Amino acid sequence: MTTPAPASSSSASPALKVFVVAGELSGDVLGAGLIRELKARYPQAEFRGVGGPGMIAQGLESLAPIEQLSVMGLVEVLKHLPSLLALRKRLKQEAIEWRADVMIGIDAPDFNTDLELALRNRGIKTLHYVSPSVWAWRQGRVKKIRRAVDRMLTFLPFEADFYRQHQVPVSFVGHPLADDLPLDDDQTAARRDLGIDPHIPLLALLPGSRHNEVKLMLPVYLEVLRQLRGHHFELEAVIPAASKARRDEIEALIEQANIDPGTRQAIHLIDGQASAAMTASDAVLLTSGTSALEALLCHRPMVVAYRMAATTFWIAQRVVHTEWISLPNLLAQRTLVPELIQHDASVERIVSELAPLLFEGAGAPLVARFKEMHQALAQDASVRAAAAVAEVVEVERACENGEPS
Secondary structure, three states, X not given: OOOOOOOOOXXXXXXXXXXXXXXXXXXXXXXXXXXXXXXXXXXXXXXXXXXXXXXXXXXXXXXXXXXXXXXXXXXXXXXXXXXXXXHHHHHHHHHHHHOOOEEEEEOOHHHHHHHHHHHHOOOOEEEEEOOOOOOOEOOOHHHHHHHHOOEEEEOOHHHHHHHHHOOOOEEEOOOHHHHHOOOOOOHHHHHHHHOOOOOOOEEEEEOOOOHHHHHHHHHHHHHHHHHHHHHOOOOEEEEEEOOHHHHHHHHHHHHHOOOOXXXXXXXXXXXXXXXXXXXXXXXXEEOOOHHHHHHHHOOOOEEEEEOOOHHHHHHHHHHEOOOOOOHHHHHHOOOOOOEEEHHHOOHHHHHHHHHHHHHOOOOHHHHHHHHHHHHHHOOOHHHHHHHHHHHHHHHHHHHHOOOOO
């Protein structure tokens, strides 16, 4: 694939109008990196859509709070469906009236794919950044994706292979987190920066970035911490809050929890800095998602524990066809880290999996394996994603100018 040269910023070339819609805070990180690299190629580019603080800082005009899209679970989405449909209709109209050149959906596939399809039908080029898990469930969605996007951008090599098999134009770009996080991490420096004793055992707790995840998982995680301190009273925990709203919820849940004052004092609640928290830790307890990949890239042993609404879980059991849900296991295509889902995510099971990692060094063999996987994903993703966007845009502009493609 030939990478187009950066476009000229002369007045002869119209400014690129990029409509970007990110579905959650992890997508905001991706969007911020992509916007930064697109600005390097197209200095006069304009950006509108939906994003969080990172994308806004890079110049995005956000038309709605990103939290409005951060809804997970089949049942949970149904509760918010009217407002989501109204937002999608409004975004479609905004993109058309603004005369966007290209629309990039970042994650949120159920929301973005329909928006991409509608805009592509109106002549706007479309890309989707972060593949939905079509290889795991609802594989029939790939037919709609093929109609909706001019290019799929994937984090993982096996995802790109899947799309090629289904005749969907695709670019494997790697993962920006793999580019941002160092291959040689420094636990001592991370603890120093966070003000945490370098000599005590430390557990990082990541209950999720969504309201319903924190509500379901944090009480379980706090009880796990309390019981683990029975094994080793010096154990402390660090909890990175994904946003101010999550911090407020976490503080309230800690106050409500049935934990002793010593356990409460052993908790370090910080704003953001998830990678620093994980690097500082000896082991990580987390919900599945981007945080599992981040723990891998921080080279820390982990336990994935996740619960969802009962109806959502009942439906998921019948439509999901994959042996694993966490990215470390999916990348390796074997079980590297424990996955404790729904009823298996009991306090007792989690404690039994975490104790050897924290107190016996059982996770040491994973460090080298995680570093190998880290290196494979470090592909300068934001640059490669921007190059793919530029390629789609420049082919379209060449066609409009009557040039051979």
